[in-house]
Amino acid sequence: MSIRPRPTSRDVAERAGVSQATVSLVLRDRWRGRVSPARVEAVRAAVAELGYRPNLAARSLRLGRARTALVVVPALTNEFFARMYAGAARVAAGEDVGVVLYVPPDERGPAPDPFASAGAAVDGVLASSMAAESLATLSQGGLPLVMLDSEPRGPGTATVNPDIADGTRQVARHLLGLGHRRFAHLAAEVDSWTFRVRARVLAEELAAVPGARLVAAERAPITVRGGLGAAERVLAGARGKAGPTALVCDDDLLAVGACKAARRLGLRVPEELSVTGFDDLTVATAVEPELTTVALPAEDLGAAGMHALLALLAGTSPATTVLPAALLPRASTAPPPPGP
Amino acid sequence: MSIRPRPTSRDVAERAGVSQATVSLVLRDRWRGRVSPARVEAVRAAVAELGYRPNLAARSLRLGRARTALVVVPALTNEFFARMYAGAARVAAGEDVGVVLYVPPDERGPAPDPFASAGAAVDGVLASSMAAESLATLSQGGLPLVMLDSEPRGPGTATVNPDIADGTRQVARHLLGLGHRRFAHLAAEVDSWTFRVRARVLAEELAAVPGARLVAAERAPITVRGGLGAAERVLAGARGKAGPTALVCDDDLLAVGACKAARRLGLRVPEELSVTGFDDLTVATAVEPELTTVALPAEDLGAAGMHALLALLAGTSPATTVLPAALLPRASTAPPPPGP
DNA sequence: CTCCGCGCGTGTTACGTATAACGTCCCTCG
DNA sequence: CGAGGGACGTTATACGTAACACGCGCGGAG
Numbered sequence: 001m002s003i004r005p006r007p008t009s010r011d012v013a014e015r016a017g018v019s020q021a022t023v024s025l026v027l028r029d030r031w032r033g034r035v036s037p038a039r040v041e042a043v044r045a046a047v048a049e050l051g052y053r054p055n056l057a058a059r060s061l062r063l064g065r066a067r068t069a070l071v072v073v074p075a076l077t078n079e080f081f082a083r084m085y086a087g088a089a090r091v092a093a094g095e096d097v098g099v100v101l102y103v104p105p106d107e108r109g110p111a112p113d114p115f116a117s118a119g120a121a122v123d124g125v126l127a128s129s130m131a132a133e134s135l136a137t138l139s140q141g142g143l144p145l146v147m148l149d150s151e152p153r154g155p156g157t158a159t160v161n162p163d164i165a166d167g168t169r170q171v172a173r174h175l176l177g178l179g180h181r182r183f184a185h186l187a188a189e190v191d192s193w194t195f196r197v198r199a200r201v202l203a204e205e206l207a208a209v210p211g212a213r214l215v216a217a218e219r220a221p222i223t224v225r226g227g228l229g230a231a232e233r234v235l236a237g238a239r240g241k242a243g244p245t246a247l248v249c250d251d252d253l254l255a256v257g258a259c260k261a262a263r264r265l266g267l268r269v270p271e272e273l274s275v276t277g278f279d280d281l282t283v284a285t286a287v288e289p290e291l292t293t294v295a296l297p298a299e300d301l302g303a304a305g306m307h308a309l310l311a312l313l314a315g316t317s318p319a320t321t322v323l324p325a326a327l328l329p330r331a332s333t334a335p336p337p338p339g340p
Numbered sequence: 341m342s343i344r345p346r347p348t349s350r351d352v353a354e355r356a357g358v359s360q361a362t363v364s365l366v367l368r369d370r371w372r373g374r375v376s377p378a379r380v381e382a383v384r385a386a387v388a389e390l391g392y393r394p395n396l397a398a399r400s401l402r403l404g405r406a407r408t409a410l411v412v413v414p415a416l417t418n419e420f421f422a423r424m425y426a427g428a429a430r431v432a433a434g435e436d437v438g439v440v441l442y443v444p445p446d447e448r449g450p451a452p453d454p455f456a457s458a459g460a461a462v463d464g465v466l467a468s469s470m471a472a473e474s475l476a477t478l479s480q481g482g483l484p485l486v487m488l489d490s491e492p493r494g495p496g497t498a499t500v501n502p503d504i505a506d507g508t509r510q511v512a513r514h515l516l517g518l519g520h521r522r523f524a525h526l527a528a529e530v531d532s533w534t535f536r537v538r539a540r541v542l543a544e545e546l547a548a549v550p551g552a553r554l555v556a557a558e559r560a561p562i563t564v565r566g567g568l569g570a571a572e573r574v575l576a577g578a579r580g581k582a583g584p585t586a587l588v589c590d591d592d593l594l595a596v597g598a599c600k601a602a603r604r605l606g607l608r609v610p611e612e613l614s615v616t617g618f619d620d621l622t623v624a625t626a627v628e629p630e631l632t633t634v635a636l637p638a639e640d641l642g643a644a645g646m647h648a649l650l651a652l653l654a655g656t657s658p659a660t661t662v663l664p665a666a667l668l669p670r671a672s673t674a675p676p677p678p679g680p
Numbered sequence: 681c682t683c684c685g686c687g688c689g690t691g692t693t694a695c696g697t698a699t700a701a702c703g704t705c706c707c708t709c710g
Numbered sequence: 711c712g713a714g715g716g717a718c719g720t721t722a723t724a725c726g727t728a729a730c731a732c733g734c735g736c737g738g739a740g
Contacts, residue, residue, distance in 0.1 A: 009697065009698095010696080018719080019721080020720095023697095028699095030699090034719075035718065036718065053481070056461040057397050057398075058695070058725090059698080061395070061401050061727090062697045062725055068440075068460050089416075089445075093443075098440060099440065099441055099442075100439065100440050101439055103426065103429050105433045105434075120406060120460030121397035140391065142346065142391065223622075253626075260626075282564065282623065283623050283626050286593075286596045286600075286627055287627055348725095349726070359691080360727080361728080362688095364728055365728090368727095373687070374689075395725085397726080398728095399728080401694095401695050403695085403727085403728075
């Protein structure tokens with residue numbers, strides 16, 4: 001089986017007994033009123049027989065656009081980003097747009113140039129939750145750029161965000177409404193917009209209620225282990241008198257870790273400690289008790305982002321979109337235990 | 341701010357006072373002994389000033405290859421696939437190869453042509469755990485193809501698989517060794533190689549031990565809900581006398597659902613019912629009790645797959661690789677309750 | 681003195697596709 | 711009967727890059 005070079009449109013033309021231009025017309029569906037049905041059929045038959053596929057590099061070069069978007073995501077093993085990607089990919093597939101995915105290989109160190117390593121030609125960029133320095137690199141491409149779940153930027157780039165502030169507000173008010181006054185915050189140790197907003201809004205909401213306060217705050221990597229360790233530090237520190245009765249976590253994984261820590265320390269959730277998460281991941285309903293959390297529309301975010309990018313490519317001017325977040329009260333929150 | 345067309349290598353040449361050919365030589369690092377250092381510097385400076393980036397479509401067309409791989413994955417929201425992808429992407433990034441990701445939009449219905457919707461030119465394909473019919477489409481591309489976690493095929497395509505048979509064997513022997521004799525199997529409702537192997541090997545292992553048998557089998561979608569429903573059907577059916585004492589699940593999500601079902605029915609895990617999972621997902625250690633499961637080297641699988649693809653592209657002949665699976669005994673398995 | 685070889689560069693071409701700009705018929709209408 | 715125009719195709723060209731095949735001086739060897 002010797003390797004046979006891929007057939008070109010010229011090969012198809014020869015086989016069908018027409019010119020290469022005619023083949024192109026047929027393939028692009030531009031033949032109406034220019035090519036007779038008989039020849040169209042001949043071309044189609046030749047395409048099928050040869051197993052011809054257009055060379056996409058050549059097409060991109062000729063057309064000056066690739067119908068391809070570069071999607072940049074910090075880590076796909078994070079369910080939230082995976083869902084966001086799924087939404088973006090669905091829209092892209094529907095619009096017949098290709099997707100080149102770029103995931104920075106490592107947290108530390110300067111990431112290699114996404115454009116160089118992308119390999120393929122790309123018309124625009126959809127990036128999510130990036131740290132500021134990576135962003136600089138992305139803007140340098142000079143391509144239309146849509147940011148997801150990130151600090152809204154000046155004109156020039158579009159942004160699509162979940163309403164993190166409102167989600168956080170709902171969590172805080174839910175817990176305050178249950179009667180909690182002593183809070184702890186388990187924060188993600190990543191320094192990005194979304195987590196800064198959570199910390200800020202939580203502080204604001206607590207400040208608005210007399211007697212309410214943040215008795216502890218810890219940062220941890222966004223994993224179950226991370227949450228476990230951080231929660232142990234928070235809870236072990238202040239056993240008894242002035243410990244927090246509510247633990248607000250930046251992510252469901254942290255919340256799950258916190259629940260494990262509570263169990264180890266003999267604290268019952270939610271009777272003695274309320275715990276809240278963020279994102280409504282699969283794990284939120286897998287554990288016992290099921291987590292009270294904030295559902296963010298991850299798929300919609302990705303989908304809206306891709307739509308925004310396509311709009312940008314079509315020439316509309318960039319805008320900022322905010323999608324709603326919804327508190328899902330479940331079994332990990334309850335009124336605080338009565339004071340002594 | 342009017343849109344400025346992207347500079348080409350000719351623009352760079354003009355600015356640097358050299359010919360376009362020289363620019364190309366410098367950029368491809370082919371100038372040693374052909375271009376004087378002074379001019380090399382001039383070119384580099386011009387590149388920087390103009391923010392020039394090579395047009396990848398043109399480069400691919402000229403070179404006849406794109407240094408880009410098409411990766412096909414059934415669903416990235418499945419943590420196992422996400423990890424597999426991460427491994428593949430890491431290798432690709434290291435080898436300076438781009439990745440075009442294709443996720444079939446829906447389970448049902450014929451998937452659109454991956455190559456057409458890929459948008460970008462591609463040199464080879466890395467596909468995982470696909471149903472047979474999708475595979476046919478992939479082979480049609482005539483491109484080098486590496487399959488992950490799939491039925492080993494004849495010569496022509498390389499395969500990289502986890503040792504599913506051995507993993508399943510370890511689970512069965514672990515439970516048999518604990519004394520279990522009445523088993524139930526919670527199978528994934530997807531019809532793919534990996535799940536067929538699990539069912540077959542489980543049956544074989546039970547057949548080899550006198551008295552051991554499969555008292556029930558159910559199929560379910562690979563979600564917590566799916567596992568919950570299926571486990572309820574299995575467990576509610578045979579309360580008391582001849583119910584299974586061990587529940588072998590094809591996936592950790594199913595196992596988590598099964599644990600929830602057991603709890604609802606008042607069965608304690610692992611004292612009254614042992615449950616095993618597969619894949620060692622994050623959720624396996626998030627729940628209580630932590631799941632006994634089989635760890636599959638997802639990242640390594642993806643990495644090995646990408647290496648295999650690169651080898652194929654370099655001209656080596658396709659091979660089949662098998663990576664080990666490891667049983668992780670944790671807290672969801674124990675000896676069966678003493679008989680009445 | 682001639683000629684070769686080397687250091688340095690440049691002109692030119694091809695990759696495969698899409699499309700603008702042209703022909704040709706042949707039919708119809710004035 | 712001639713002009714006009716529609717239906718049908720083709721020729722030619724450009725997209726941006728990579729690299730082959732040549733120059734052109736100049737210095738040293740023969």
